[in-house]
Every structure is written in C-alpha cells, then in structure tokens.
Amino acid sequence: MSSLLVSLDAGVLSLTLNRPDKLNAFNPEMHQLIKAAFERAREDAGVRAVLLTGAGRAFCAGQDLSERNVAPGAAPIDLAVTIGSYYNPLVRRMRELPKPIVCAVNGVAAGAGANIALACDLVVAARSASFLQAFSRIGLLPDSGGTYFLPRAAGTARAMGLALLAEKLSAEDAERWGLIWKVFDDGALVKEATAIARALAEGPTKAYGLIKKALYASAGNSLDAQLDLERDLQREAGFSEDYREGVTAFMQKRKPNFKGK
Ligand code: T3D
Numbered sequence: 001m002s003s004l005l006v007s008l009d010a011g012v013l014s015l016t017l018n019r020p021d022k023l024n025a026f027n028p029e030m031h032q033l034i035k036a037a038f039e040r041a042r043e044d045a046g047v048r049a050v051l052l053t054g055a056g057r058a059f060c061a062g063q064d065l066s067e068r069n070v071a072p073g074a075a076p077i078d079l080a081v082t083i084g085s086y087y088n089p090l091v092r093r094m095r096e097l098p099k100p101i102v103c104a105v106n107g108v109a110a111g112a113g114a115n116i117a118l119a120c121d122l123v124v125a126a127r128s129a130s131f132l133q134a135f136s137r138i139g140l141l142p143d144s145g146g147t148y149f150l151p152r153a154a155g156t157a158r159a160m161g162l163a164l165l166a167e168k169l170s171a172e173d174a175e176r177w178g179l180i181w182k183v184f185d186d187g188a189l190v191k192e193a194t195a196i197a198r199a200l201a202e203g204p205t206k207a208y209g210l211i212k213k214a215l216y217a218s219a220g221n222s223l224d225a226q227l228d229l230e231r232d233l234q235r236e237a238g239f240s241e242d243y244r245e246g247v248t249a250f251m252q253k254r255k256p257n258f259k260g261k
Contacts, residue, residue, distance in 0.1 A: 003031035003080040005055070006040075011048035011201030011260075012194070013041050020056025025064035025113060031086040037214075038093045048201040048260050050097070051193060053104040061126060062134065063109020079140075087112055087144045089121045095216055098209025100200045104193035105171065105180070115144035118153070121212060122196065123180040125171035131179070132169070133162045152219055153179045186218040204242035205260030210234075 005016040015037050024030075041047045083258060092100055094116075097249050103120035110132040117123055117131070133142050133150070142150065143165050150159035154177045160168060172181045184192045200208065208232040218226055225253035237243055241261040249256035 002033065002114060003027065003030040006033075006037050008044075008047060010198050012044065012051050012197040013044075013047045013049070014051045014197075015039065015053075017052075019064075020054075020058070022064055022066075023058035023061035023108065023110075024054040024056070024113070026086070027060040027064045028086075029066065031090070033087075034090060035093070038090070038097060041099060042093075042097055045260070048102040048203075048205045049099060049197045051104060051197040052101060052117075053190075054106050056107070058107040058113075059103075059105045059109040059129065060113025061108065062113045065138070081090065083143055087116075090116065091123065091145045094119050099206045099257070100197075101162065101213070102193055102197045104189055105129045105131075106189060108132060108168070112144040112260070115142060116145040117148060118149045118179060124182050124184060124189065124193050125174065125180055126186040126197065127139055127171055127172040127183050127187050129183075129188050130168040131162075131171070131174050133166055134224075135182045136164060136166045150179075153177070168235040178186050202258060203260075204237075204240065204246065204256075206240045206242060207237050210237050211238060 003016050003017070003019050004055060005014075007014045015034065017030065019025060019030065019178075021025070043052050063082070072076060073146065076147045099136060100122060101120040103117045103123045105117050105123060105125035106129060107126065108130050109117045111134045133146060135142050141147065146163070147159075150162060154162075157176060169184045171180070175183045176219075214226070214229060214233055217229055221229065242256075242258045246256045
C-alpha cells in the first residue's frame with residue numbers, strides 16, 4: 001500500500017498520509033511521493049486546490065524515529081541532510097504553490113507533522129485532534145518552519161511554551177490562539193474540509209495565488225513595501241479572466257463562473 005494516497009476530484013487534489021501504524025510518520029518514500037504530488041499540483045491546471053489529511057487516528061507524527069535509532073558508538077546521523085533535502089523543500093513548495101492548500105488535521109500532529117500542518121494555507125481540525133511540538137522530548141528544536149510560524153501566529157511567549165514544554169495543544173486551543181482556522185466535530189471534519197476545498201477549487205485560482213503571495217510576504221515587509229506589493233499584485237489580478245467574470249457576474253446579479261484563469 002502506498003504511503004501517500006492521491007486522488008483528483010472536482011479540482012481538488014486529495015493527499016492522504018498513509019502509514020497509520022506509524023501514525024503517518026515520514027519516511028523517504030513518503031517524502032518522494034509528497035514531493036511529486038505537490039509538483040503535480042503546481043503543473044496540472046486541473047488542480048485548483050489541495051486537501052491534505054492523514055489516514056487512521058493521527059495526522060502525522062513527524063520523522064519516522066525508527067530510522068534514527070543508531071547503535072551505541074555508531075556515528076550520529078546528520079539531520080541537516082534530511083531537513084535540507086526533504087522537509088525544507090516541502091514547506092517551501094507548499095508556501096510557493098499558487099493554489100490554496102487545505103489541511104484537515106484528523107488526529108495528533110506531532111513534530112514535523114505539526115509544522116507541516118501549520119504550513120498549509122487553511123487548517124481545520126477535528127475537535128479531538130492535537131498539536132505537539134514533540135522535538136524537545138527527544139533533544140531537538142522545532143523544524144519544518146515551526147520557529148517561524150509559531151511566534152508569528154501565537155506570539156513568542158506561547159511559541160516558547162510549546163517548544164520548551166512539548167505539551168499537547170488541543171485543537172480548540174490552537175483555534176483560540178489563532179494557529180488554525182476552525183475546529184469541527186470529529187464526524188464532520190471530512191465533509192467540512194472537503195466542502196471548503198471544493199469551494200476553493202471553484203474560485204478565482206489566480207487571485208488565491210496572489211493572496212498567498214501578499215499575506216506571506218507581509219511578515220517581512222514594511223507598510224510601504226506591502227502597499228507597493230498590493231498594487232503590483234492587484235495589477236496582475238486585474239488582468240485575469242476571473243476578475244472580468246467576477247465583475248460581469250456581479251453586475252448581472254448571478255454567481256460567477258470562475259475558470260482559474
Ligand atoms: O530526523 C530528521 O530527519 C530531522 C527531522 C525531524 C523532524 C521531526 O519530526 S522530529 C520529531 C519526531 N516525532 C516525534 O518525536 C513524535 C513521536 N511520537 C509521539 O510522541 C507519540 O507517538 C504521539 C504523541 C504522536 C502519539 O502518542 P500515542 O500514545 O497516541 O501513540 P504511540 O503509542 O506513541 O504510537 C503509536 C505507534 O506509532 C507506536 O508503534 P507501536 O508501538 O504500536 O508499534 C509508535 O512507536 C509509532 N510511532 C509514533 N510516532 C512515531 C512512531 N514510529 C516512528 N516514528 C514516529 N515519529
């Protein structure tokens with residue numbers, strides 16, 4: 001059975017991390033498959049939104065630690081290699097994808113699994129799900145963007161507490177702290193997340209890509225620079241077919257039929 005399930009339906013590319021016995025921990029095969037899936041998401045015009053979730057009771061437990069269990073006296077593994085070749089490129093690929101990524105956190109999201117969830121554009125979670133910066137429990141620091149996303153979304157005090165104490169954060173607290181968009185009852189998560197992804201897949205894809213660009217640039221920009229960026233990106237949006245359709249539909253008092261162009 002593949003460690004990543006991939007399917008395309010109604011413009012939504014669904015990606016399901018699929019190593020449930022290991023709580024969907026990352027191994028090299030899963031990294032290769034998710035890389036290929038996000039490359040497809042970028043290249044395939046038929047993909048207008050991505051939905052990422054996990055199989056079984058967990059979303060993802062981060063790195064597969066059975067691959068890190070070195071024998072006493074053996075040389076340590078250089079973690080910069082996997083971070084540089086897998087985790088960092090994945091987070092960059094997700095943030096740079098000019099299409100929206102919805103993450104449905106169906107259970108515990110730990111280690112890199114938590115931060116890959118937070119790297120998605122719109123994160124929803126089951127009420128029973130949780131987020132765990134598990135790293136310090138094994139002598140590491142948060143990676144996969146954790147030290148970037150957490151202080152910006154939750155503030156340094158909360159980011160520090162999560163990273164140092166490595167306590168589980170409930171989905172409801174993650175929502176309250178502004179780390180994620182919404183919590184749904186467990187039984188409703190799949191339906192709600194799919195509905196969100198489908199709605200996005202029917203939307204003005206180009207504008208969504210530009211929204212990602214603008215919002216993700218904001219943290220590093222002055223107001224002046226951000227105003228200039230908004231002007232430049234709005235120019236691009238204004239040249240899109242979907243903008244023309246959006247205004248025409250508004251004037252004709254009908255629902256717009258966006259094509260993602
Ligand atoms: O190494 C590099 O390349 C650098 C990059 C690092 C990125 C990272 O992600 S480092 C952090 C790695 N992840 C963790 O430290 C989390 C480890 N897992 C846990 O802390 C717990 O499993 C959870 C809190 C996520 C869930 O706890 P619980 O009690 O619900 O489940 P469990 O019993 O611990 O796990 C169930 C099974 O999944 C169990 O296997 P078994 O005993 O039934 O055969 C467990 O060993 C396995 N499992 C869970 N997480 C991992 C894992 N197996 C391998 N790797 C895992 N990360």
